[in-house]
Amino acid sequence: MKTLVSNVLLALVLAAVTPAHADDRTAFHSDAESVRPLLPGMQAPALALTATDGATIDFTPGRHGAPVVLTFYRGGWCPYCNLHLAELRTAEAELRELGFEVWFVSPDRPEMLAEGETEASGYRLLSDPELAAARAFGIAFRLDDDTLERYAGFGVDLADRSGADHGGLPAPATFLVGTDGIIQFAYVNPDYSVRLAPEVLLAAARAYADGAHRRLQRGRR
Numbered sequence: 001m002k003t004l005v006s007n008v009l010l011a012l013v014l015a016a017v018t019p020a021h022a023d024d025r026t027a028f029h030s031d032a033e034s035v036r037p038l039l040p041g042m043q044a045p046a047l048a049l050t051a052t053d054g055a056t057i058d059f060t061p062g063r064h065g066a067p068v069v070l071t072f073y074r075g076g077w078c079p080y081c082n083l084h085l086a087e088l089r090t091a092e093a094e095l096r097e098l099g100f101e102v103w104f105v106s107p108d109r110p111e112m113l114a115e116g117e118t119e120a121s122g123y124r125l126l127s128d129p130e131l132a133a134a135r136a137f138g139i140a141f142r143l144d145d146d147t148l149e150r151y152a153g154f155g156v157d158l159a160d161r162s163g164a165d166h167g168g169l170p171a172p173a174t175f176l177v178g179t180d181g182i183i184q185f186a187y188v189n190p191d192y193s194v195r196l197a198p199e200v201l202l203a204a205a206r207a208y209a210d211g212a213h214r215r216l217q218r219g220r221r
Contacts, residue, residue: 028131028168029141032190035171036138040186044177045136049105049126052114057126061181067208068101068177069201072134072170074192075108077156081172084195091198098209100176107131107162107169129162134170139188142168176204184208 029035038044047059059068071088073081085104095102105126106113113125134140143151143158148167151158159165174196176185185204187196 027135027140028166031144032141032169032171032192035141035188035190037171037173037186037188038137038175038183040183042183044175044181044183045133047133047136049103049128049133050110051127052110052125054110057124061177062179063181064101064177065179066099066101067179067184067205068103069095069174069205070177071102071104071172071174071196072128072137072139073104073106073172074169075106075158075161076112077161078192080193080195081106084172087195088198088201091202094202095205098205100205105133105170107134107158107164109161109163112161128170129164131164131166131168131170134168137173137175139171139173140168141171142166174201176201176208178208 044059044061046061047057049057049059051057071084073084075081088102092102101124103124103126105128107129108127109129110127113127128134131140148158158167158169171188171190172192172195173186173188175183178184185201185208187200189195
């Protein structure tokens with residue numbers, strides 16, 4: 001099945017970010033504008049994330065059994081991230097009906113994530129404290145000293161929140177990974193104040209689900 005991304009959706013992978021190359025996928029980049037995200041049509045990497053109860057959640061592309069909507073956000077301290085998570089709750093029910101698992105990943109430690117997780121939500125908040133998953137997707141970058149100092153002045157200690165002293169964050173991003181492990185849709189924006197609209201994500205999810213359904217019908221003939 002061809003990657004289900006129209007020209008409009010593909011344009012959402014902003015020109016400001018550069019496609020990933022094999023030799024820099026796991027790097028911390030110098031700033032958000034320099035990240036090199038994986039793109040639609042590429043294989044998603046294997047991941048090991050931590051749930052709010054401390055359990056390790058392993059993701060093996062092509063063996064997971066369900067498509068996954070994977071959103072990277074900066075942390076529970078970020079008002080833009082909290083607003084975005086609230087907006088995406090409006091798409092959650094349909095995403096689940098379409099067969100998707102919905103995961104949100106941040107550098108926050110599991111105990112901090114637990115403060116924002118509710119039983120009413122069907123998606124999972126997962127911890128990536130060393131930004132290993134973000135680096136694997138090519139979207140991790142380091143903050144400069146001035147920015148770290150400014151955040152500290154606001155009461156945001158990133159090292160305390162993650163338990164790691166890397167001084168990094170993920171560029172806000174959403175990836176739709178199919179059951180075959182191939183990235184079907186990607187949205188990455190170095191401007192953390194601009195986020196993916198739920199309607200656009202649902203359009204990509206519907207396109208993927210519709211294509212998978214037709215493929216299943218062909219296989220039964």
